[in-house]
Amino acid sequence: MVYRNPTPTVDIIIELIDRRDRAIVLIERKNAPLGWAIPGGFVDYGESVETAARREAREETGLEVELIEQFHVYSDPNRDPRQHTLSVVFLATAKGEPQAADDAKNVGIFEPWQIPINLCFDHDRILRDYFHYRHYRLKPLL
Numbered sequence: 001m002v003y004r005n006p007t008p009t010v011d012i013i014i015e016l017i018d019r020r021d022r023a024i025v026l027i028e029r030k031n032a033p034l035g036w037a038i039p040g041g042f043v044d045y046g047e048s049v050e051t052a053a054r055r056e057a058r059e060e061t062g063l064e065v066e067l068i069e070q071f072h073v074y075s076d077p078n079r080d081p082r083q084h085t086l087s088v089v090f091l092a093t094a095k096g097e098p099q100a101a102d103d104a105k106n107v108g109i110f111e112p113w114q115i116p117i118n119l120c121f122d123h124d125r126i127l128r129d130y131f132h133y134r135h136y137r138l139k140p141l142l
Helices: 049-061 123-137
Strands: 007-016 024-029 040-042 066-074 085-094 104-110
Touching: 007 049, 007 066, 007 123, 024 049, 040 049, 049 066, 049 085, 049 104, 066 123, 085 123
Parallel strands: 007 085
Antiparallel strands: 007 024, 007 040, 024 104, 066 085
């Protein structure tokens, strides 16, 4: 019997804590599917999800992040058009000026009301859940 399992990924919602309104960082993808996305990517074999989150944040944005908490796991089989993935989403903070690198074509800093409409994967749902959580939590991440 051949077992097929979802591929593990991570996504990192990064709040810039050195900005007045604590905006979040999104990347514009260089590869398909094209559009804006939460920084993230595949977990390497032998790597913890926490290590993968820090690595992906650094590779795509140049930022050293502090992981604050694990947010949710998203696993809809249709969340990624390329294959069935599940994503462990982390909330993180960082300081500095993000720079697009690796598979990020551009990087943007966005307030909640500025989020682009052309988000990849299920990132619209993830960000909607995050902003709802943050609003009812009544405080920023730090």
